[in-house]
Amino acid sequence: MQTLGRRLLQSHASLRRTTLGLRFAHSQDPSSSDPTRTASFGFRNVPEEAKEGMVREVFDSVAAKYDLMNDASSMGVHRLWKDEFVASLQPGRRGPQKCIDVAGGTGDIALRILDFAREKYACRETTVDVVDINGQMLKEGFKRFKKTMYHNTPQISFTEGNAQGLSKEQFPNNTYDLYTIAFGIRNCTSIPAVLEEAYRVLKPGGTFACLEFSRVDNPLLSTLYDQYSFSVIPLLGTILAGDRQSYQYLVESIRRFPAQAEFSRMIRDAGFKTGKDVDGAAWVNLWGGIACIHTGVKV
């Protein structure tokens, strides 16, 4: 299936670049050579080098039903969060922007960026390069873009690649004005490696923006949210996608992701400038922290 996805993507003229054969062991991640290191896979710890393949299996399995499941499990709320994420970035406001959407999956963020720039600022020169490790997810995104005005234009491209080690030939240093990653970074084995790559490909002054599930402080909301996500989401996975395990992983992986202030520190450690460590500055909580937008600027 994965090969089919790759072939399909490769065969199309608008697929400008394909990053094949990238493995987790990329040169900038020193941890990757140590077989004793572990990474979280949901609530389990697994050998670090195994995580990438396991995550890939999850998204291979959910790709065809991913959009449907997103709508069902969040009752459509993910759309509001994504709208708010993109609106907060104002793509196209200062003229055409070169954007990269990493772990871009089926292209939800890319489509919103292009629509926002066009509808709000009449900008048709903003571009988005969608990158994802999973050919099946990209294939779904590609199919979806075929129905849009952006299909076969230089405004969109789909590339298979690893957020932790983007190809330097395909994604040179200091290239992008905006780097987005939505609900993707928690699936990556090494968050620092992703941030390092984001910093590398952004131009000085460029913006890193991450939308991710985060930590809910309110105890009542947190309890309700836990009950909902641990019982309803895996059940919906079984009913709608015939796959409980993948959705169990997705819910568990949310709980393993660093809380707002810790992630913000990681962003700064990668070299980005952020606002102060409070809601409304370095990050903006959505729905009490169920999701959260983090931004940083490359200095």
Ligand SMILES: C[S@@+](CC[C@H](N)C(=O)[O-])C[C@H]1O[C@@H](n2cnc3c(N)ncnc32)[C@H](O)[C@@H]1O
């Ligand atoms: C939950 S989906 C999010 C997709 C999309 N950004 C959205 O908001 O709908 C997570 C995506 O991360 C991708 N992914 C996981 N690990 C990755 C990695 N190391 N590099 C690039 N993409 C990765 C998966 O293949 C999947 O498409």
